[in-house]
Amino acid sequence: MTRLQNAADFYSRPEGVPEGSVVSAFRVPPEAAGARLDLFVQSQLRRTSRTRTQQIIKLSAYDETGRRLWPNDRVRAHQTILLWRPPWDEAEVPVDLPILYEDDHLLAIDKPPMLPVHPTARYYKNTLIKLLQSARPKEFVTLAHRLDRETSGIILVAKTRECDRAVKRLFEERDEVDKSYLAITWGVPSPDAPAGATPQAVPGAFRCELPLELDLENRYKVKMRIGRTDDAQSAATGFEVLGVRERARRTYALVRCDLETGRQHQIRVHLQSYGTPIVGDKLYGPDESYFALAADGELTDEHRVQLELPRHALHAARIALPHPITGADLAIESPLPADLAEFWESLARA
Structure with missing residues (x-):
């Protein structure tokens, strides 16, 4: 399966699709040929029920030529399925990104809960990486690792390509992280x-x-x-x-x-x-x-x-590693966020 999150650069917007819409493209592998479209799309979106998938298809599914597609259509090998989503079809997310550490090479963000880190089928603009790119349009920023959308806490961002390579190497080896x-x-x-x-x-x-x-x-x-x-x-x-x-x-x-x-x-x-x-x-x-x-x-x-x-109730509270560029010991901590701290304290009152 091939998916292009910024597929709007490659495909023409069909008539009737609002300007500025976000499109996700899914390439049908040979082994999926003949499947119903709703079942294929559900397998790609993963977190979506079949009913919701059918609604998405009815509102947004097209092929490469701009022809509308429907849930009971059968997919073909190597066919590209396009889901065009209006730009306003995104849930609100926390936009405050507290900085825990920053130097010329590395940035540590205290990610709030419910904020996705990368674009997904449901979120395109409202993601950590998009918010960072918008706030720092002239800077190189790329995520060193991931956190689930609901998980809060520390996430590292590389500010240079050299740091990006070095910090990802550290995470792959894990011995010093x-x-x-x-x-x-x-x-x-x-x-x-x-x-x-x-x-x-x-x-x-x-x-x-x-x-x-x-x-x-x-x-x-x-x-x-x-x-x-x-x-x-x-x-x-x-x-x-x-x-x-x-x-x-x-x-x-x-x-x-x-x-x-x-x-x-x-x-x-x-x-x-x-x-x-x-x-x-x-x-x-x-x-x-x-x-x-x-x-x-x-x-x-x-x-x-x-x-x-x-x-x-999961929070990334501490990360310690050698600085990817200088090698100096680096330890970053994030306290338990308000929602989890309040829940834990409510148990004490009970």
């Missing part, structure tokens, strides 16, 4: 407790070394699971429970999570493996269907009560 997160969980994770059980004592520091792999059987195509095949990738996370609180017969923990590897959703899956998922997690929490419902704006009040928070 220490990354710590804070998470609030339902239940207290413990290596000695059966899944779903609440341990009688708060454990000390411990490690999870369960391998991870993409769950190819899952309908959302982005969900990870504990490895079952030889293709699973090794993964290791260090945990330490910093505090335990209770409310309405439910136990919560504030957990420090030290990444030793950098797999997709690693912390979230490892915590789920103890039966203690992160509060507010729509994919690994009480019901994975909340993931698509949230993406389509269809969560009910009952769902929100179960989730307790509008986003998952």
Whole structure:
């Protein structure tokens, strides 16, 4: 599959599509030939329900010639599917980007929750990289790594090509990079407790070394699971429970999570493996269907009560590494953000 996020530079805007619209292009691989268009597009958007996908197609789908496409059309090998989105069709996002550190080569941003870092099918202008490029139009800025949209905290930005190459090399090797997160969980994770059980004592520091792999059987195509095949990738996370609180017969923990590897959703899956998922997690929490419902704006009040928070309670709190250019020791920290701090304090009051 080939996708061009800035495909407007390559394709003419069909008649009736508003000026300034954003277009995403999807190339149909030979193995998908003959599939219904709605099923193919859903496989590419991943986080979208089939109903929502059909609505998107009816409003925005065209082929390379500008011909309208419909959900029950059949796709052809190597065909390009274009989704033209009006420029106003984006949810509002936080635009304040606090700076934690900056020099001539490197910038550290304290990313707010609910801000995507890169353009996606749902967000084009309202992303961290687009906001940075708009605020610094004459500067070179590129992200050194990623955070999930709902995850808050430290993200590094390279300001020179030399720094970009060097910092990405550091992240690939990982030996000299220490990354710590804070998470609030339902239940207290413990290596000695059966899944779903609440341990009688708060454990000390411990490690999870369960391998991870993409769950190819899952309908959302982005969900990870504990490895079952030889293709699973090794993964290791260090945990330490910093505090335990209770409310309405439910136990919560504030957990420090030290990444030793950098797999997709690693912390979230490892915590789920103890039966203690992160509060507010729509994919690994009480019901994975909340993931698509949230993406389509269809969560009910009952769902929100179960989730307790509008986003998952995960925060990138600290990163330590040698400066990519000077080699000097560099440690950057971000305190627990207001929404998570207030939630944790509310448990103490309860």
